[in-house]
Amino acid sequence: MSEAKQTFLLEGASCAGCVRKIEGALAAVAGVEDARVNLADKTLIVHGEASPEACVAAVENAGYGAQPVRVSERERREQQRAEEHRHYRDLLKRCAIALGLGIPLMAWGLLGGEMMVSSPGQQLAWGVVGLLTLAVLIYCGGHFFTGAWRAFLHHNANMDTLVALGTGTAWAFSMLVVIAPQLLPEAARHVYFEASAMIIGLINLGQALELRARGRTSAAVEKLLDLQDPTARVVRDGQEQDLPLEQVVVGDLVRVRPGEKIPVDGTVEDGSSLVDESMLSGEPLPVKKAEGDFLSAGTLNKNGTLLFRAEKVGAETRLAQIIEMVKNAQSSRVPIARLADKISSIFVPTVMIIAVLAALVWFNFGPDPRTAHTLVVLTSVLIIACPCALGLATPMSVMVGVGKGAEYGVLIRNGKALQQASGLDTLVVDKTGTLTEGAPRLTSIETDAAFAGSEKDLLQLLASLEQGSEHPLAEAVLSAAREQDLTLLETRDFEAITAHGVSGVVNGRKLLLGNRKLMARESIDIGEWQARVRELGEKGSTAMYAAVDNKMAGVIAVADPLREDAASAIARLQKLGLQIHMLTGDNEGTANAVARQLGIDSVHAELQPEDKERIVGELQDGGAHVGMAGDGINDAPALARAEVGFAIGAGTDVAIETADVTLMRSSLQGVADAIELSRGTLRNIKQNLFGAFIYNVLGIPIAAGVLYPFTGALLSPVIAGAAMAFSSVTVVSNANRLRWFKPEETA
Amino acid sequence: MLTLIVNLAGLLLIAAIVWWFWLTGRTGDAAAAGPVPATSVEILVKDGVYDPDHITLPAGSAATLQFRREDPSPCAEYVLFPDLEVSAQLAVHEVTEVQLPAAGPGKYPFTCQMQMYRGLLEIK
Numbered sequence: 001m002s003e004a005k006q007t008f009l010l011e012g013a014s015c016a017g018c019v020r021k022i023e024g025a026l027a028a029v030a031g032v033e034d035a036r037v038n039l040a041d042k043t044l045i046v047h048g049e050a051s052p053e054a055c056v057a058a059v060e061n062a063g064y065g066a067q068p069v070r071v072s073e074r075e076r077r078e079q080q081r082a083e084e085h086r087h088y089r090d091l092l093k094r095c096a097i098a099l100g101l102g103i104p105l106m107a108w109g110l111l112g113g114e115m116m117v118s119s120p121g122q123q124l125a126w127g128v129v130g131l132l133t134l135a136v137l138i139y140c141g142g143h144f145f146t147g148a149w150r151a152f153l154h155h156n157a158n159m160d161t162l163v164a165l166g167t168g169t170a171w172a173f174s175m176l177v178v179i180a181p182q183l184l185p186e187a188a189r190h191v192y193f194e195a196s197a198m199i200i201g202l203i204n205l206g207q208a209l210e211l212r213a214r215g216r217t218s219a220a221v222e223k224l225l226d227l228q229d230p231t232a233r234v235v236r237d238g239q240e241q242d243l244p245l246e247q248v249v250v251g252d253l254v255r256v257r258p259g260e261k262i263p264v265d266g267t268v269e270d271g272s273s274l275v276d277e278s279m280l281s282g283e284p285l286p287v288k289k290a291e292g293d294f295l296s297a298g299t300l301n302k303n304g305t306l307l308f309r310a311e312k313v314g315a316e317t318r319l320a321q322i323i324e325m326v327k328n329a330q331s332s333r334v335p336i337a338r339l340a341d342k343i344s345s346i347f348v349p350t351v352m353i354i355a356v357l358a359a360l361v362w363f364n365f366g367p368d369p370r371t372a373h374t375l376v377v378l379t380s381v382l383i384i385a386c387p388c389a390l391g392l393a394t395p396m397s398v399m400v401g402v403g404k405g406a407e408y409g410v411l412i413r414n415g416k417a418l419q420q421a422s423g424l425d426t427l428v429v430d431k432t433g434t435l436t437e438g439a440p441r442l443t444s445i446e447t448d449a450a451f452a453g454s455e456k457d458l459l460q461l462l463a464s465l466e467q468g469s470e471h472p473l474a475e476a477v478l479s480a481a482r483e484q485d486l487t488l489l490e491t492r493d494f495e496a497i498t499a500h501g502v503s504g505v506v507n508g509r510k511l512l513l514g515n516r517k518l519m520a521r522e523s524i525d526i527g528e529w530q531a532r533v534r535e536l537g538e539k540g541s542t543a544m545y546a547a548v549d550n551k552m553a554g555v556i557a558v559a560d561p562l563r564e565d566a567a568s569a570i571a572r573l574q575k576l577g578l579q580i581h582m583l584t585g586d587n588e589g590t591a592n593a594v595a596r597q598l599g600i601d602s603v604h605a606e607l608q609p610e611d612k613e614r615i616v617g618e619l620q621d622g623g624a625h626v627g628m629a630g631d632g633i634n635d636a637p638a639l640a641r642a643e644v645g646f647a648i649g650a651g652t653d654v655a656i657e658t659a660d661v662t663l664m665r666s667s668l669q670g671v672a673d674a675i676e677l678s679r680g681t682l683r684n685i686k687q688n689l690f691g692a693f694i695y696n697v698l699g700i701p702i703a704a705g706v707l708y709p710f711t712g713a714l715l716s717p718v719i720a721g722a723a724m725a726f727s728s729v730t731v732v733s734n735a736n737r738l739r740w741f742k743p744e745e746t747a
Numbered sequence: 748m749l750t751l752i753v754n755l756a757g758l759l760l761i762a763a764i765v766w767w768f769w770l771t772g773r774t775g776d777a778a779a780a781g782p783v784p785a786t787s788v789e790i791l792v793k794d795g796v797y798d799p800d801h802i803t804l805p806a807g808s809a810a811t812l813q814f815r816r817e818d819p820s821p822c823a824e825y826v827l828f829p830d831l832e833v834s835a836q837l838a839v840h841e842v843t844e845v846q847l848p849a850a851g852p853g854k855y856p857f858t859c860q861m862q863m864y865r866g867l868l869e870i871k
Contacts, residue, residue: 395861
C-alpha cells in the first residue's frame with residue numbers, strides 16, 4: 001500500500017450504513033488505494049495519491065461532510081527528518097561511488113602511474129575511464145549540473161555553477177586529451193578524471209556532514225515540540241476517548257490525569273491540581289490550579305485530575321505561538337550580515353571572472369606546460385571558492401543562539417534584536433513588577449493620638465474606603481484587612497483624586513487617604529507626621545496620610561517587596577558593563593531607598609507613565625544604547641522606543657507580540673541571560689564571517705597560483721575541492737559550539 | 748594566433764558573464780515570461796532556482812504565497828524576505844504557505860539563507 005496517507009474529519013456519519021456509503025464513494029476516486037472510516041472518532045483515513053479535494057468532494061456527494069485533518073507540527077517534523085535522513089544517505093552513497101573511482105585513480109597518479117596520453121592504448125584505456133567518470137558526474141553530480149543550468153537560465157549563478165564548471169572543465173579537457181591529443185602540446189596531454197570524480201565525491205561528503213550538523217542547530221525547537229503530547233483525552237457525549245491533538249476543537253472538554261501534559265490551552269471546569277509551568281514561565285514551583293484557572297499547553301499536571309474546556313488549539317496555543325516565534329527569529333537576518341549578503345549576491349560571477357583572468361595570466365605568462373597549468377588554475381579557483389561558508393556564517397549562529405535563548409526562557413524576536421542587545425550600554429528598568437514583585441503589601445499602620453480607635457479600626461475604615469479603588473496600593477490595604485478578617489463597611493461618595501489620593505464617606509465619617517498635597521488641599525494639619533512619612537519612605541515604603549472627619553488620623557505605609565534575585569541580577573548587569581537607570585512613579589525618598597538596596601546609581605522618581613518614553617529618548621540622544629525592561633503592557637511606548645525592549649511578562653500574549661525580547665520568567669536575570677547570549681552569538685557570527693572571508697580571500701589567490709614562485713607547484717583541484725567541502729562544515733560546527741552556552745548565573 | 752584566440756575568447760567570456768549575470772539579469776528584461784502574479788501560482792523551489800522567480804503583488808494588502816520545495820538539500824530549507832522581515836521553513840515535497848504583510852510599492856528580493864536561491868517580489 002502507498003505510504004501516502006490522509007486523514008479527514010467526518011460530519012454526519014453515525015452508522016454502519018454511512019461507513020459503507022462513504023467507503024464506497026471513496027473507492028471510485030482516482031488514486032485512492034484504500035479508505036477506512038472510524039466511527040468512534042469520526043475519521044476517514046485514505047491511503048493513496050488522491051487529492052484531498054477529490055476525497056472531500058466524494059464524501060460530500062455521498063451526503064456527508066469532511067475536512068482534512070491538519071498534520072501536526074510534530075508529524076511534519078518527523079516526515080522532514082525522515083526526508084533529511086534519506087537525503088543524507090543518498091549523499092553518502094553518491095560520495096562513496098565518486099570516491100570509489102576517484103581514490104584509485106588518484107593513487108595511481110601518486111604512485112607514479114602514467115597520467116599522460118601518448119599512445120593509442122592509453123587513449124583507449126583513458127577513454128574507458130573518461131566514460132566511467134562521466135557516469136559518476138551524471139549519477140553522483142547530476143544535480144550540480146541541472147542546478148547550474150537552471151540557475152543560468154534565470155541569470156543566476158550559485159555553488160552548483162562553480163562545481164559544475166570546475167568538474168565539467170576538468171572532464172572536458174581530459175576527454176579532449178583522450179580523443180585528440182595531437183591538438184595539444186605534448187607536455188599538456190595530462191588527464192584530470194580523478195579530479196572530477198574526487199571533487200564530486202568530496203562535495204557530496206561535505207554536504208552530508210553539513211546536513212548532519214545543521215540538524216543539530218534546530219534542537220531547541222525540537223525540545224519545545226516535545227513538550228506536547230500527541231493525543232488528548234476528550235470527553236464527548238459523556239464518553240472519554242483519546243484523540244490525536246489535531247482533532248481537538250475549541251469547546252471540547254479535556255481530562256488530564258496526574259503526570260500527564262496539558263494538551264491544549266483552556267480553563268479548568270472541575271478538579272484541582274498542582275501544575276508545573278516551569279517550561280513556559282521558568283517558575284520553578286508548581287502552581288495550584290482550580291476551577292476558573294487558565295492552563296497552558298505543554299505544562300505538566302502533577303498530582304490531581306483536571307477537567308478543562310479547550311479554548312485555544314493547534315497553532316493558537318501559547319506554546320505553538322512561542323514555537324512559531326522562535327522559528328521565525330531563527331531564520332531572520334542580522335544587520336551585521338549585510339556585507340556578507342552583498343558579497344554573496346555577486347560572489348559566483350566574480351569568482352568566474354577571477355578564474356578566467358587567472359587562467360589567461362597563466363596561459364600568457366606561465367611556465368610550461370602552460371595549457372595544463374591554465375586548466376589546473378581555472379579548475380582550482382572555481383572549486384575552492386565557497387559561497388556557502390559566507391552565506392551560512394550568520395544564519396547558523398542565529399539559529400543556534402535564538403534556540404538556546406528559548407531554552408533559558410528568553411524569546412528573541414529577530415536577528416536585529418539579537419544584534420542590538422549585544423551592543424547595549426544602558427538599561428532602563430521599571431521598578432514596579434520588574435525589580436519588585438508588583439504586589440504591594442501593607443507594612444505599617446500608625447494612628448494619631450487624636451484618632452479615637454485602634455490601628456485595626458483605622459485599617460477597617462481605610463479598607464472600606466479603598467474597596468472602590470483600582471489603584472494597586474488599594475489592593476495592599478484590602479488584603480491586609482482580609483488577613484485580619486475585618487468586615488468592610490458601607491461606603492459612599494468615593495472619589496479618586498488624580499495625583500492626590502482618594503476620599504469618601506464610610507459609615508457616615510468623612511475619610512481622606514493620600515499624599516501631602518491632598519492634606520494641604522483639604523487644610524488638614526499633618527503636624528509631626530511629615531517626618532514619620534519621610535522616615536518610612538527612606539526605608540523603601542510608600543506612606544500615605546489618613547484623615548477622618550477632617551482631622552489627622554494616622555499614616556499607613558505600603559511597600560512592594562523586592563524580588564529575591566533583583567540585587568544579584570543588577571550586579572550581574574553592571575558587571576556586563578551596563579549602566580542601570582531605575583524608573584518609578586514613587587516619591588524620591590522611596591525610590592532612593594530601593595535604589596540603595598539594589599546598588600543602582602541613577603534614579604528617576606515621581607514619573608508619570610508617559611515620562612518613561614521621554615527618559616529613554618533623552619538617554620538615546622546622549623549617545624547611549626538603551627535597553628528597557630518592563631512588564632510589556634504599561635511600558636509599551638518606552639519598550640518600543642528603546643533599542644531593545646525586554647518584556648518581563650512571564651510570556652503574556654501581548655508581550656510576546658510586541659517586545660524585542662520576551663522573558664518567560666519574571667526575573668531580571670533573564671535580561672542578563674539575553675545580553676550574555678547575544679554577545680556570545682555575535683562573537684560566534686564574527687568568527688564565522690571572519691573565517692569565511694579569510695578562507696575565500698586566501699584560498700582563491702592560492703588556487704590562482706600566487707604561491708607558485710615560492711613552492712614551484714600549483715594547488716591540486718582535489719585539495720581545493722576538499723577545502724571547499726569542509727569550509728561550510730566548519731562554519732556550521734562553529735555555530736554549533738553555541739549549544740554549550742550557559743548564562744553566568746547557571747554556569 | 749592561438750594566443751590571440753584564447754585571450755579574445757577569455758575576454759569575451761568575461762564580458763558575457765558580466766552581461767548575463769549582472770546586466771540583463773538585474774533588469775529582469777531577459778525574463779522570458781515576465782513577472783507573474785504571486786497569488787495565482789505555486790513557486791517551485793528546485794535545482795537552485797525559484798520558479799517563477801519574479802512575482803508581483805498588489806500594494807497595500809496582505810498575501811499568502813505558496814512554495815513547493817522539491818530540493819531536499821539544506822540550501823533550499825528557508826525562504827527569506829529580509830525587507831519584509833518574513834521567513835519560513837519550507838517542507839520537502841510539500842506546499843508551504845508563507846504569509847506576507849501588506850507592504851508599499853517596491854521591489855522586495857527573496858532568497859534562501861545562503862542567497863543562492865534568488866527571487867524578486869514586485870509590489871505594485
